[in-house]
Amino acid sequence: MQIEQVTLASTPQGKPAETDFALGNGNLPDVLQDGEALVRVIALSLDPYLRSAMAGRHLSASIAPGDVVRGEGLVEVIVSRSTRMAAGQRWVAACGWRSHALLDADAIAAARPVATEIDPPTLALGVLGMPGLTAWAGFGKLAQARAGDTLVVSAAAGPVGATVGQLARIAGCRVVGIAGGPDKCRWVTEVAGFDACIDHHDPGEGGLRGGLKRACPVGVDVYFDNVGGDLLLAVCEQLAVGARIVLCGLIAHYNGEAPVPLNPGLIIRARATVRGLVVYDHWADLPRMTAELSGHIAAGRLKFREDRSVGLASAPAAFVRLMSGHNRGKALVIL
Amino acid sequence: MQIEQVTLASTPQGKPAETDFALGNGNLPDVLQDGEALVRVIALSLDPYLRSAMAGRHLSASIAPGDVVRGEGLVEVIVSRSTRMAAGQRWVAACGWRSHALLDADAIAAARPVATEIDPPTLALGVLGMPGLTAWAGFGKLAQARAGDTLVVSAAAGPVGATVGQLARIAGCRVVGIAGGPDKCRWVTEVAGFDACIDHHDPGEGGLRGGLKRACPVGVDVYFDNVGGDLLLAVCEQLAVGARIVLCGLIAHYNGEAPVPLNPGLIIRARATVRGLVVYDHWADLPRMTAELSGHIAAGRLKFREDRSVGLASAPAAFVRLMSGHNRGKALVIL
Numbered sequence: 001m002q003i004e005q006v007t008l009a010s011t012p013q014g015k016p017a018e019t020d021f022a023l024g025n026g027n028l029p030d031v032l033q034d035g036e037a038l039v040r041v042i043a044l045s046l047d048p049y050l051r052s053a054m055a056g057r058h059l060s061a062s063i064a065p066g067d068v069v070r071g072e073g074l075v076e077v078i079v080s081r082s083t084r085m086a087a088g089q090r091w092v093a094a095c096g097w098r099s100h101a102l103l104d105a106d107a108i109a110a111a112r113p114v115a116t117e118i119d120p121p122t123l124a125l126g127v128l129g130m131p132g133l134t135a136w137a138g139f140g141k142l143a144q145a146r147a148g149d150t151l152v153v154s155a156a157a158g159p160v161g162a163t164v165g166q167l168a169r170i171a172g173c174r175v176v177g178i179a180g181g182p183d184k185c186r187w188v189t190e191v192a193g194f195d196a197c198i199d200h201h202d203p204g205e206g207g208l209r210g211g212l213k214r215a216c217p218v219g220v221d222v223y224f225d226n227v228g229g230d231l232l233l234a235v236c237e238q239l240a241v242g243a244r245i246v247l248c249g250l251i252a253h254y255n256g257e258a259p260v261p262l263n264p265g266l267i268i269r270a271r272a273t274v275r276g277l278v279v280y281d282h283w284a285d286l287p288r289m290t291a292e293l294s295g296h297i298a299a300g301r302l303k304f305r306e307d308r309s310v311g312l313a314s315a316p317a318a319f320v321r322l323m324s325g326h327n328r329g330k331a332l333v334i335l
Numbered sequence: 336m337q338i339e340q341v342t343l344a345s346t347p348q349g350k351p352a353e354t355d356f357a358l359g360n361g362n363l364p365d366v367l368q369d370g371e372a373l374v375r376v377i378a379l380s381l382d383p384y385l386r387s388a389m390a391g392r393h394l395s396a397s398i399a400p401g402d403v404v405r406g407e408g409l410v411e412v413i414v415s416r417s418t419r420m421a422a423g424q425r426w427v428a429a430c431g432w433r434s435h436a437l438l439d440a441d442a443i444a445a446a447r448p449v450a451t452e453i454d455p456p457t458l459a460l461g462v463l464g465m466p467g468l469t470a471w472a473g474f475g476k477l478a479q480a481r482a483g484d485t486l487v488v489s490a491a492a493g494p495v496g497a498t499v500g501q502l503a504r505i506a507g508c509r510v511v512g513i514a515g516g517p518d519k520c521r522w523v524t525e526v527a528g529f530d531a532c533i534d535h536h537d538p539g540e541g542g543l544r545g546g547l548k549r550a551c552p553v554g555v556d557v558y559f560d561n562v563g564g565d566l567l568l569a570v571c572e573q574l575a576v577g578a579r580i581v582l583c584g585l586i587a588h589y590n591g592e593a594p595v596p597l598n599p600g601l602i603i604r605a606r607a608t609v610r611g612l613v614v615y616d617h618w619a620d621l622p623r624m625t626a627e628l629s630g631h632i633a634a635g636r637l638k639f640r641e642d643r644s645v646g647l648a649s650a651p652a653a654f655v656r657l658m659s660g661h662n663r664g665k666a667l668v669i670l
């Protein structure tokens with residue numbers, strides 16, 4: 001059968017451009033092999049790590065020119081010859097940027113069912129999916145935050161950052177976000193309920209460091225870093241003794257900028273503990289995370305925002321917006 | 336009374352030179368105030384952190400031109416008007432590079448008594464003193480090493496590194512040292528009993544990274560870093576998943592070289608935990624450390640080496656040797 005798909009036309013240089021992608025047609029075999037399933041893609045998840053994979057610098061496999069762009073999506077099973085999947089079910093699976101996908105046994109083994117109570121089901125790509133699990137595991141298992149701690153989180157308007165900050169608020173922390181632009185900062189404080197949010201485009205007197213000092217006058221106890229770059233260095237300069245840092249993402253470097261030193265002297269001075277987080281280690285906790293965060297959402301304690309574009313053809317532009325920081329919440333493409 | 340003392344003549348540029356120091360005379364008041372004590376210096380401890388203090392870049396106070404060089408020593412009390420000290424006792428105290436020192440109430444409060452069983456008493460400046468406590472606390476409380484782990488330690492022939500490695504051997508780790516020159520490496524493997532030692536002056540094929548790969552074919556589980564610099568980066572490139580890093584010292588930077596990036600991407604990839612160590616936090620454990628390490632020494636399981644020079648006038652040259660890596664073991668000046 002003929003399907004629609006988006007391939008990588010060329011490896012992006014710096015920030016990706018729409019011309020780095022090509023919309024076209026592909027073919028899927030009409031007959032399934034044993035163990036395979038055919039799915040229709042309902043929604044694609046756009047995630048910054050894909051930019052890193054396009055540069056061949058991510059833990060996961062590379063995405064090379066000519067490849068259909070990888071990525072997970074919310075899918076509906078059309079035909080299944082797998083004992084794990086049945087027609088009509090909804091799953092999160094590695095479908096790629098396609099209208100339909102043929103999942104092999106490995107892809108089916110790695111897929112995750114979407115409980116019917118999850119409403120809207122796209123939450124399984126956001127706050128109840130990989131970004132939510134990243135936030136939940138990073139905050140709950142690595143950050144060791146205590147009530148009264150000042151926690152700073154970057155990319156605070158994104159699905160990981162916003163969830164981390166709200167979990168920290170629930171745990172009794174004072175929470176300071178860092179986000180780009182007044183609209184994001186307003187959402188972070190007014191909707192997500194952070195105590196403060198620093199606009200890294202316009203941090204006020206003394207730049208980012210001045211903004212951090214005003215927002216965290218007695219230092220930073222916990223830093224949840226989604227960004228890397230100079231932001232990481234600036235926060236390290238203002239760590240309180242005994243600080244904890246969770247290194248979760250390096251958005252500042254995904255577009256290709258050189259890494260900024262994480263100064264070991266600052267880590268020593270603060271007797272800090274720095275931990276690297278890879279969400280793949282925590283899939284076994286998905287049900288626990290889903291139950292816990294669903295409860296917070298139902299109780300109105302956990303807010304989220306989806307940035308939806310419509311049609312597979314809109315995926316390149318939506319990804320360019322994401323990598324330029326112009327998305328508003330979890331970036332999704334609804335097919 | 337007139338005493339001998341060494342002052343800092345000029346702030347060192349790069350590696351210190353003997354001409355950065357001046358030997359001269361000073362005066363101490365002939366009458367003690369209440370709460371003070373007069374001590375004779377038996378031995379001075381030379382430590383790399385003093386170079387950092389001379390540059391004004393250490394946690395502790397700076398050492399400026401004209402100041403008597405700071406530093407701790409093994410001292411004997413001559414006259415005391417403090418209730419904490421009595422004439423004839425031996426203490427480790429912040430005496431500075433002097434033949435005699437007047438200790439005020441603060442210095443006396445911070446001083447540590449030397450038990451008569453400690454033999455030679457200079458051990459209270461080395462493996463049973465600050466370097467020993469650094470190694471004991473860093474290994475025992477921060478590194479979380481398990482039997483079977485591959486532990487790498489830099490400055491492995493120094494009092495901290497050698498003690499860390501031997502504690503790790505006792506705990507069942509495979510231990511790889513990094514040291515400068517064949518003489519140090521031989522001592523590390525043949526006397527201190529490390530499984531291997533990489534000579535960073537001559538690491539063989541593939542440079543330091545090649546040497547590390549050969550010595551740690553399945554990666555580094557624990558890295559105890561006394562050095563910083565490119566060595567830290569090279570080890571980070573070869574971390575095993577779940578690795579732990581203790582950041583203890585930055586000898587590579589003490590002479591003024593620019594810091595080398597600690598690449599956050601490598602920390603994330605390895606899901607590593609990085610902890611900063613400041614020995615000052617662990618003084619309360621001194622008696623426990625002393626008891627434990629004394630036992631190891633008595634049983635022949637813990638070796639140490641002292642690098643003694645004689646006479647206060649030899650302190651500048653000995654310090655220059657230390658900061659050039661030419662010392663052999665704990666650097667001491669015997670008065």
